[in-house]
Each structure stands twice: as structure tokens, then as C-alpha cells.
Amino acid sequence: MQELTHYINGVHVKGTSGRFADVYNPATGEVQARLPLATPEEVNEAVAKAAIAQVEWAKVNPQRRARVMMKFGALINEHMEELAELVSREHGKTIPDAKGDVQRGLEVVEVCMGAPAMLKGEFMDSAGPGIDLTSMRQALGVVAGITPFNFPAMIPLWKMAPAIVCGNAMILKPSERAPSTALRLAELFSEAGLPDGVLQVVNGDKEAVDSLLDNDTIQAVGFVGSTPIAQYIYGRAATNGKRAQCFGGAKxxxxxxxxxxxxxxxxxxxxxxxxxxxxxxxxxxxxxxxxxxxxxxxxxxxxxxxxxxxxxxxxxxxxxxxxxxxxxxxxxxxxxxxxxxxxxxxxxxxxxxxxxxxxxxxxxxxxxxxxxxxxxxxxxxxxxxxxxxxxxxxxxxxxxxxxxxxxxxxxxxxxxxxxxxxxxxxxxxxxxxxxxxxNFPIPVPLSYFSFGGWKKSAFGDLNQYGPDAFKFYTKTKTVTSRWYSGIKDGAALNFQALD
The missing domain is CATH 3.40.309.10 (Aldehyde Dehydrogenase; Chain A, domain 2)
Structure with a gap:
């Protein structure tokens, strides 16, 4: 029987907890693999290594980060049949449906190839006497994605691609029921040139999720699953000062x-x-x-x-x-x-x-x-x-x-x-x-729009992929600068308008 691993710093790493989850083939009811369930210590170690890698990754300019996305997208296309097989083997969906799963994730990767345009800030010269205003989008740091079993390729790609191209490092916790596709995608990301540690895949259950929610280094959490769990994750993340976008159930x-x-x-x-x-x-x-x-x-x-x-x-x-x-x-x-x-x-x-x-x-x-x-x-x-x-x-x-x-x-x-x-x-x-x-039954927006529900189907202000993803995975910094040439000296104690 296959024993699966975590994916840390660009290599497969065996679990140390001694706890495992069985991964079934739904078509036969047979156990086909064992999945290690991470301890809080393993989660925290993966986060710490990601934080080190993120510092250098954030320094890479957006164009070069986009080139990694281009190579990653090409590798996904090249390995489409293999990825679809992995999806079907653990989820049970047909191969054509599994290819659709991969393809809709790939479309988000393709949008992320245009990240330089999405990450541009704003500038205004002479906003006041000798004053220029500049806004810039910067990475959050280390973020987490917690993804469900029903789309083992698409939703991990919805999370990892925008987060990483924005300059963040990501800890991905895929579903224990269908984890192999996420592990293979991590390998392909490394092959595309992503530095080790920028994407860590940590397998686990609620213990691992809570460790991510309570880790101070994690700045944002994206989740897709049932409404009760979405509410739980959103509440715990917000309590710990993290951004969260949590998508729940539907009718x-x-x-x-x-x-x-x-x-x-x-x-x-x-x-x-x-x-x-x-x-x-x-x-x-x-x-x-x-x-x-x-x-x-x-x-x-x-x-x-x-x-x-x-x-x-x-x-x-x-x-x-x-x-x-x-x-x-x-x-x-x-x-x-x-x-x-x-x-x-x-x-x-x-x-x-x-x-x-x-x-x-x-x-x-x-x-x-x-x-x-x-x-x-x-x-x-x-x-x-x-x-x-x-x-x-x-x-x-x-x-x-x-x-x-x-x-x-x-x-x-x-x-x-x-x-x-x-x-x-x-x-x-x-x-x-x-x-x-x-006159369209499943209105999932194309990847250059954004996906998100209302009411108890979604918790958080920003949707998945598209423009909202770039907003969610970055923070805005605004710089006000003044050059004193031609401006009179003298202290101003009152709060003045810049104009």
C-alpha cells in the first residue's frame, strides 16, 4: 500500500505523528493509500521554513514570478492525463470531468501569468505643493489554503496560484480524502522553477487546521468546504487577526x-x-x-x-x-x-x-x-x-x-x-x-472575473480568483513624499490639508 507524504522545501517528507488517514478508492471501497496527519509541531516547522523562503521570493519582480507561472501552466497541460487520473482515482469522477477540474484550475494559473498588470499601484505627482502620492501592493507573507475533496486540482490551484504570484509563500492543506493531486501539483511547481519552501503541502485533520489558524506567522486563510466549518474557520482566523475568505455550502x-x-x-x-x-x-x-x-x-x-x-x-x-x-x-x-x-x-x-x-x-x-x-x-x-x-x-x-x-x-x-x-x-x-x-445552469465565472456566493455560502469580503484574489493576497501601502525645493521652512503644528 502506498504511503503518502508531506511536501516541504521541495521534497517529500514522511510524517512523524504516527497518525494516518486511509485514502479510499470510492469506486471499489478499497483503501489505496495511507496519509500522514501532521502534528502542530510539523505544521509550525513548515510555516517557519516558508517564512524564510518568502522573504527572497517577494524580492523577485512580478514579471519573473509570472514566468514561473507560465512554465507551471505548460507543465499542467503536459501532465493533464496524469493529473486527471489522480483526481478520478481518489474522488471517483469520470476522466472527462476530472480534466475539467484541472482545466478550470489551469485557467486561473493563466490569469496569474498577467500578474504584473494586476499588481500595479497608483501614482499622482503634485498632489500638493511638492508632494507626490504613491500606492503599492505588497505581499502579505505566509498564507494558508484549506481545500475540499470535490475539486482536488481546481481549488488548490485557485488558492496557490494567485497567492504565490503575488509574492507570498503558501501552506496548502488539501483534503485528507483526495490529497495526491495537490502533492503532484507541488512537484510540478518546483519543476517550473518555484523556489523551495514557497509552497508547502501539509496533510492533516482538524489538529493541523487549528495549528494554521493559531500560528502568528500565517497572515491569511482561504477555505472551501461546508458552511459550519467555513464559519468556524472564519471566526477563529478573524479572532487571531488574520484575513479570511471562507466559502461554504449551497442549495x-x-x-x-x-x-x-x-x-x-x-x-x-x-x-x-x-x-x-x-x-x-x-x-x-x-x-x-x-x-x-x-x-x-x-x-x-x-x-x-x-x-x-x-x-x-x-x-x-x-x-x-x-x-x-x-x-x-x-x-x-x-x-x-x-x-x-x-x-x-x-x-x-x-x-x-x-x-x-x-x-x-x-x-x-x-x-x-x-x-x-x-x-x-x-x-x-x-x-x-x-x-x-x-x-x-x-x-x-x-x-x-x-x-x-x-x-x-x-x-x-x-x-x-x-x-x-x-x-x-x-x-x-x-x-x-x-x-x-x-439560460446557463452552472454560472461559474471565467477566471478573469471572481467566484463567490452570498449569505451563508461565503464569509469574508473578497471572492476567489480574478481581481479579488490579487486584493486578498496583497496589502496596500501608500507613500506620501515631499521634496523641499522652493518650499518655505517652518514647523506646522496643525493638521493641514495637503493642497
């Missing part, structure tokens, strides 16, 4: 208006609801058709598409639409929520419980599930299921549908399908959700 709705193209809406729901086994924070888990006729037509379109979905291991190639969920506990929780939907009166139209695949009976598979007649008081509506379960909540009119989205505690993503521009514009303007799709 993404898609409204289908009577004038929508039902075929296109149904196709969108299949992809957005069941892709990656529903383990996406931007998955559509609630369909809200407006009017009985729309709801009935939508169900009629969805059911045959759901019945045609193929579930299986990623090794089956193009014959599989989605794979297993991440752990046995996840499967048990999803099945329990399906049970609760039945018990609480929802109409179960497609039942994924009891799904079994010959030769993979111990894998963590859940078949595609569809509920109709769901109401907001049901657990399957209130909970983020994070599995291949689509629920339909019927609405009598547009305002009722909009209110469902507005009243939900989460505000990550939402979508509307309609042929009417006025309705689309009204929805985009009024809805209190961070990312909105118009």
Missing part, C-alpha cells in the same frame, strides 16, 4: 418559466444536477418550474433522461456519466436524506437507493434520484444533499419562485430558464445570490 435553485425551452432546461438539469455525482457546490439541486403545465412537462422530459444515465467507475471511460460519491459515510447520509423525503411526503419518481454494480458492490454508488412535490419544510430541501438527488418544488408564479431563492439561507449560485428578456433582467437584478445564470 442552488433553477427556475423554469412557462416560456422556457423545456428540452434545453431538462438537459441543463441533468448535467448540473447529476454531474460529478452531485458533489459540486454549484450543482443545481432544486428545480422550480412555474405553473403546473411547466412542472408536468419538465418531469416528463427528465425521467427518461435520468433512467438513461450510466453510473460506474471512471475506468469504464465514455460509458459512464458519473461515478461514486466520496465515502461510505457520504453514501449513508444521502440515502438517509432520500428516506426522509419519502417519509415527509415528497413524491419519489426515480429512486437511487440500493444501486449496485456487478464487480463493484463495495463502491460508494448512489443511483440518480428525482423527487417531485417537495416543500420548503422538508429535510431534502433544507439540507445540502451533495449527492445525485434532484428535487422539484412547484411554484404557481414567478414571484413565488423568486421568493424561494431569496428566502433560502444559501446564496452561492442560481439560474433561470426563460425566453423573456424582461424576466431575466428582473431576476438577475433582484435575486440575492452571488452567481446567476440566464
Amino acid at each position: 442552488n435553485h433553477m427556475i423554469i418559466m412557462p416560456d422556457a425551452d423545456i428540452d434545453k432546461a431538462a438537459d441543463a438539469l441533468i448535467g448540473a444536477g447529476f454531474g460529478a455525482a452531485g458533489e459540486r457546490c454549484m450543482a443545481i439541486s432544486v428545480a422550480v418550474p412555474v405553473g403546473k403545465d411547466t412542472a408536468d412537462k419538465l418531469v416528463a422530459k427528465l425521467l427518461p433522461k435520468i433512467e438513461a444515465l450510466k453510473v460506474g467507475p471512471y475506468t469504464s471511460g465514455d460509458d459512464v456519466d458519473y461515478g461514486p460519491v466520496i465515502t461510505a459515510a457520504s453514501k449513508e447520509r444521502i440515502v438517509g436524506l432520500i428516506d426522509s423525503g419519502v417519509a415527509q411526503g415528497a413524491t419519489l419518481l426515480a429512486d437511487g437507493r440500493g444501486f449496485s454494480l456487478q464487480g463493484y458492490e463495495n463502491g460508494y454508488y448512489v443511483g440518480p434520484t428525482l423527487f417531485d412535490d417537495v416543500t420548503p419544510d422538508m429535510d431534502i430541501y433544507k439540507e445540502e444533499i451533495f449527492g445525485p438527488v434532484l428535487t422539484q418544488v412547484r411554484a404557481d408564479n414567478y414571484e413565488e419562485a423568486l421568493k424561494l431563492v431569496m428566502d433560502n439561507q444559501y446564496g452561492n449560485g442560481t439560474a433561470i430558464y426563460t425566453a423573456d428578456g424582461d424576466t431575466a433582467r428582473d431576476f438577475a437584478s433582484r435575486v440575492n445570490v452571488g452567481m446567476v445564470g440566464i
Whole structure:
């Protein structure tokens, strides 16, 4: 069995804690590796070494830091197949989906190649008599990224690329469930010319996370995961004087208006609801058709598409639409929520419980599930299921549908399908959700914009990647300078305007 490591100062380092986590193959249920869980002492040592490396890295000019990003991006492209295999082996998603995971992370790396333009400050000469004003963006120092299992490549890249190109050193703590991709990315970063110690990968559980949150050298923390943990990390980081951007759970709705193209809406729901086994924070888990006729037509379109979905291991190639969920506990929780939907009166139209695949009976598979007649008081509506379960909540009119989205505690993503521009514009303007799709089911912004939700889906003022990332990973320094040529001498005791 493979024993994984930490990645410290450019080399793989065995853990010393004696504590390990099992890394499973979700397709088979078999343990495929052991992962060392770091002690506070190991975390603090990695941070101390990163702090030494960061001083010199921050002195490297932005153009040369961007060249490292260029080489890193080229290496990611070169190793796309290998990285996708690592993602699929530990997460379970199909190879095409895993390549998408890597690609969306790579796009952020590509934006970071333009870091010199993003890191420019401002200047004004003659702001007052003989006075010039200059602002500059400088690195924070050592920062931390804590990333989830569902995007083992994309989200680590969202964290590490902007942080590092801004001149920081990063401590990355990937998910214990899918750590190998992050370790391989760290190797590729070193190969691209990143100095040793600027990126440290430290594996661990809550003990390692708390050590990062309490370490005085860490200046900022980025996190993606569930809302309760996001709130915990945000609160503890803020208490310790750190910047934090923490992204949590979601319950993404898609409204289908009577004038929508039902075929296109149904196709969108299949992809957005069941892709990656529903383990996406931007998955559509609630369909809200407006009017009985729309709801009935939508169900009629969805059911045959759901019945045609193929579930299986990623090794089956193009014959599989989605794979297993991440752990046995996840499967048990999803099945329990399906049970609760039945018990609480929802109409179960497609039942994924009891799904079994010959030769993979111990894998963590859940078949595609569809509920109709769901109401907001049901657990399957209130909970983020994070599995291949689509629920339909019927609405009598547009305002009722909009209110469902507005009243939900989460505000990550939402979508509307309609042929009417006025309705689309009204929805985009009024809805209190961070990312909105118009006839587009998963509205993840392109990498030169920024990704972020509202309400209990996000904690912190700045979003991930794009312009917000450069703001988050730098601090602004403003210099006021005066040259005394032609200016009268004399002390001024009052607080004067510069003009």
C-alpha cells in the first residue's frame, strides 16, 4: 500500500505523528493509500521554513514570478492525463470531468501569468505643493489554503496560484480524502522553477487546521468546504487577526418559466444536477418550474433522461456519466436524506437507493434520484444533499419562485430558464445570490472575473480568483513624499490639508 507524504522545501517528507488517514478508492471501497496527519509541531516547522523562503521570493519582480507561472501552466497541460487520473482515482469522477477540474484550475494559473498588470499601484505627482502620492501592493507573507475533496486540482490551484504570484509563500492543506493531486501539483511547481519552501503541502485533520489558524506567522486563510466549518474557520482566523475568505455550502435553485425551452432546461438539469455525482457546490439541486403545465412537462422530459444515465467507475471511460460519491459515510447520509423525503411526503419518481454494480458492490454508488412535490419544510430541501438527488418544488408564479431563492439561507449560485428578456433582467437584478445564470445552469465565472456566493455560502469580503484574489493576497501601502525645493521652512503644528 502506498504511503503518502508531506511536501516541504521541495521534497517529500514522511510524517512523524504516527497518525494516518486511509485514502479510499470510492469506486471499489478499497483503501489505496495511507496519509500522514501532521502534528502542530510539523505544521509550525513548515510555516517557519516558508517564512524564510518568502522573504527572497517577494524580492523577485512580478514579471519573473509570472514566468514561473507560465512554465507551471505548460507543465499542467503536459501532465493533464496524469493529473486527471489522480483526481478520478481518489474522488471517483469520470476522466472527462476530472480534466475539467484541472482545466478550470489551469485557467486561473493563466490569469496569474498577467500578474504584473494586476499588481500595479497608483501614482499622482503634485498632489500638493511638492508632494507626490504613491500606492503599492505588497505581499502579505505566509498564507494558508484549506481545500475540499470535490475539486482536488481546481481549488488548490485557485488558492496557490494567485497567492504565490503575488509574492507570498503558501501552506496548502488539501483534503485528507483526495490529497495526491495537490502533492503532484507541488512537484510540478518546483519543476517550473518555484523556489523551495514557497509552497508547502501539509496533510492533516482538524489538529493541523487549528495549528494554521493559531500560528502568528500565517497572515491569511482561504477555505472551501461546508458552511459550519467555513464559519468556524472564519471566526477563529478573524479572532487571531488574520484575513479570511471562507466559502461554504449551497442549495442552488433553477427556475423554469412557462416560456422556457423545456428540452434545453431538462438537459441543463441533468448535467448540473447529476454531474460529478452531485458533489459540486454549484450543482443545481432544486428545480422550480412555474405553473403546473411547466412542472408536468419538465418531469416528463427528465425521467427518461435520468433512467438513461450510466453510473460506474471512471475506468469504464465514455460509458459512464458519473461515478461514486466520496465515502461510505457520504453514501449513508444521502440515502438517509432520500428516506426522509419519502417519509415527509415528497413524491419519489426515480429512486437511487440500493444501486449496485456487478464487480463493484463495495463502491460508494448512489443511483440518480428525482423527487417531485417537495416543500420548503422538508429535510431534502433544507439540507445540502451533495449527492445525485434532484428535487422539484412547484411554484404557481414567478414571484413565488423568486421568493424561494431569496428566502433560502444559501446564496452561492442560481439560474433561470426563460425566453423573456424582461424576466431575466428582473431576476438577475433582484435575486440575492452571488452567481446567476440566464439560460446557463452552472454560472461559474471565467477566471478573469471572481467566484463567490452570498449569505451563508461565503464569509469574508473578497471572492476567489480574478481581481479579488490579487486584493486578498496583497496589502496596500501608500507613500506620501515631499521634496523641499522652493518650499518655505517652518514647523506646522496643525493638521493641514495637503493642497
